[in-house]
Amino acid sequence: MATDSNQFQKIISHCKEYGFIFPGSEIYDGQQAVYDYGQWGSELKKNIKDYWWDSMTRMHENIVGIDAAIFMHPTTWKASGHIDNFNDPMIDNKDSKKRYRVDHLIETFAEELTSSGNEILANEILSSMESLLAKDDFLGLKKLIEDKKIKCNISGTCNWTDVRQFNLMFSTEFGSTASENGEDNIVYLRPETAQGIFVNFLNVQKTGRMKIPFGIAQIGKAFRNEIVARQFIFRMREFEQMEMQFFIRPGTQKQWYEFWKAERLKWHLSLGTSTDNYRFHDHIKLAHYADAACDIEYNFPIGFKEVEGIHSRTDFDLKQHQEFSKKKMQYFDNDIDEATGKPFGNYIPYVIETSIGLDRMFLLVMSQAYTEEDLSTAEKQDSRVVLKFPAKLAPLKLAVLPLVKKDGLPEIARKIMDDCKSSFRCFYEEKDTIGKRYRRMDAIGTPFCVTVDYQTKEDNTVTIRYRDSMKQERISIESLKDIVLLAIR
Ligand code: GAP
Numbered sequence: 394m395a396t397d398s399n400q401f402q403k404i405i406s407h408c409k410e411y412g413f414i415f416p417g418s419e420i421y422d423g424q425q426a427v428y429d430y431g432q433w434g435s436e437l438k439k440n441i442k443d444y445w446w447d448s449m450t451r452m453h454e455n456i457v458g459i460d461a462a463i464f465m466h467p468t469t470w471k472a473s474g475h476i477d478n479f480n481d482p483m484i485d486n487k488d489s490k491k492r493y494r495v496d497h498l499i500e501t502f503a504e505e506l507t508s509s510g511n512e513i514l515a516n517e518i519l520s521s522m523e524s525l526l527a528k529d530d531f532l533g534l535k536k537l538i539e540d541k542k543i544k545c546n547i548s549g550t551c552n553w554t555d556v557r558q559f560n561l562m563f564s565t566e567f568g569s570t571a572s573e574n575g576e577d578n579i580v581y582l583r584p585e586t587a588q589g590i591f592v593n594f595l596n597v598q599k600t601g602r603m604k605i606p607f608g609i610a611q612i613g614k615a616f617r618n619e620i621v622a623r624q625f626i627f628r629m630r631e632f633e634q635m636e637m638q639f640f641i642r643p644g645t646q647k648q649w650y651e652f653w654k655a656e657r658l659k660w661h662l663s664l665g666t667s668t669d670n671y672r673f674h675d676h677i678k679l680a681h682y683a684d685a686a687c688d689i690e691y692n693f694p695i696g697f698k699e700v701e702g703i704h705s706r707t708d709f710d711l712k713q714h715q716e717f718s719k720k721k722m723q724y725f726d727n728d729i730d731e732a733t734g735k736p737f738g739n740y741i742p743y744v745i746e747t748s749i750g751l752d753r754m755f756l757l758v759m760s761q762a763y764t765e766e767d768l769s770t771a772e773k774q775d776s777r778v779v780l781k782f783p784a785k786l787a788p789l790k791l792a793v794l795p796l797v798k799k800d801g802l803p804e805i806a807r808k809i810m811d812d813c814k815s816s817f818r819c820f821y822e823e824k825d826t827i828g829k830r831y832r833r834m835d836a837i838g839t840p841f842c843v844t845v846d847y848q849t850k851e852d853n854t855v856t857i858r859y860r861d862s863m864k865q866e867r868i869s870i871e872s873l874k875d876i877v878l879l880a881i882r
Pocket of ligand 1: 617627630636700701751753772
């Protein structure tokens with residue numbers, strides 16, 4: 394697994410320096426594994442969201458979106474199995490008191506072995522770990538850690554506790570009065586957005602007159618008390634998911650699972666990424682609700698890692714909600730079953746889920762875009778950092794730059810801004826040389842810059858400069874808007 398931690402560090406620094414991502418609550422020294430999106434980061438994130446939302450809902454006539462509340466009735470999490478099963482095996486180092494997720498501890502050790510050229514041993518350890526995890530063999534996991542002399546990176550010792558399960562859900566209290574047993578008021582911050590879709594399945598199906606197969610999509614925050622939250626926005630405690638539950642007839646799950654695997658990979662590739670940077674990873678240990686599951690992994694600078702999950706969730710969730718709520722979660726299918734000649738009738742639908750982390754997708758787009766270019770010539774040394782975002786995702790689409798701050802050039806530039814800003818995000822700047830302004834726009838990934846100069850006053854033309862090729866050409870002001878609109882479609 395080729396990793397480039399130097400490249401990763403550069404991306405993290407760039408995100409901070411250019412207003413994409415700041416450490417959360419930085420003035421108080423930050424809050425571990427919590428990040429704030431800055432002025433350009435929030436634009437990029439919104440564009441990714443819109444691209445996903447439009448591809449899922451507008452481009453699929455049988456998928457609609459909802460926006461459910463983060464707080465859900467606590468029984469939701471009993472029914473979904475999260476109270477009993479949403480656990481990770483953890484181990485504590487007795488000397489440093491630091492807690493680790495067992496799989497992360499072993500994976501990090503394996504990554505170190507790989508970087509030091511010992512890939513065969515690393516793979517052996519990883520495959521032992523996977524089979525022990527699949528069997529919930531905690532004694533075996535502890536033995537593996539001890540046998541391989543895996544150390545805590547703080548104390549440097551191998552003095553470990555037993556492996557134990559910890560629930561990943563955050564809880565808080567609802568309302569102002571504490572109840573006698575203190576438990577009645579407990580609510581959870583949702584660990585996945587999916588349950589908001591399941592509890593609204595019938596509301597949407599009935600009011601939207603939806604016919605199976607159909608999907609419900611949602612974008613929203615999710616919260617997990619990740620013990621080892623690390624690798625920048627890759628693993629956070631507060632993050633955003635873009636999920637879609639696709640309701641289908643029982644028995645058709647294999648076919649729809651394959652359909653959504655292909656469809657989601659197509660979506661990723663539509664952003665111009667090469668297929669070599671993606672791969673599927675089938676789950677060995679299935680979540681409590683799934684009969685098949687895989688990850689779409691992307692080749693991040695930290696190696697191939699999960700960005701999206703495709704899960705065949707059976708009828709587990711709807712069945713559980715039916716049992717716990719005592720409300721029917723059934724659908725009446727009046728299509729004719731060819732085998733019997735009769736309607737399919739009442740059933741609890743099966744579900745295929747696609748679930749992508751918005752923050753991971755952000756990191757993917759950023760990793761893909763970040764480029765360092767050597768522009769040196771025989772005369773001088775030069776270089777630039779450019780974010781080669783797909784134009785439709787770029788935070789800013791067009792920068793409008795008057796050559797000088799006088800002689801009527803700013804007024805013309807302002808007029809261009811006024812004509813374009815209702816159609817796409819524009820940016821006006823008149824400070825510094827044009828060269829410096831171009832470089833600043835490269836660093837935040839703006840695909841087009843136009844310079845207004847003295848010739849503009851004579852013939853209504855501007856110089857358009859393309860971010861990736863740095864090519865410049867003269868175009869009429871009139872044609873500018875269409876050029877940008879065509880590129881960001
Ligand atoms: N509803 C299914 C579900 O939540 P998951 O594989 O646990 O499945 C789906 O999560 C996606 O959410 C992952 O593929 C990942 O992109 C994102 N994700 C999960 N935990 C995350 C975390 N702690 N920080 C950032 N993204 C996370």
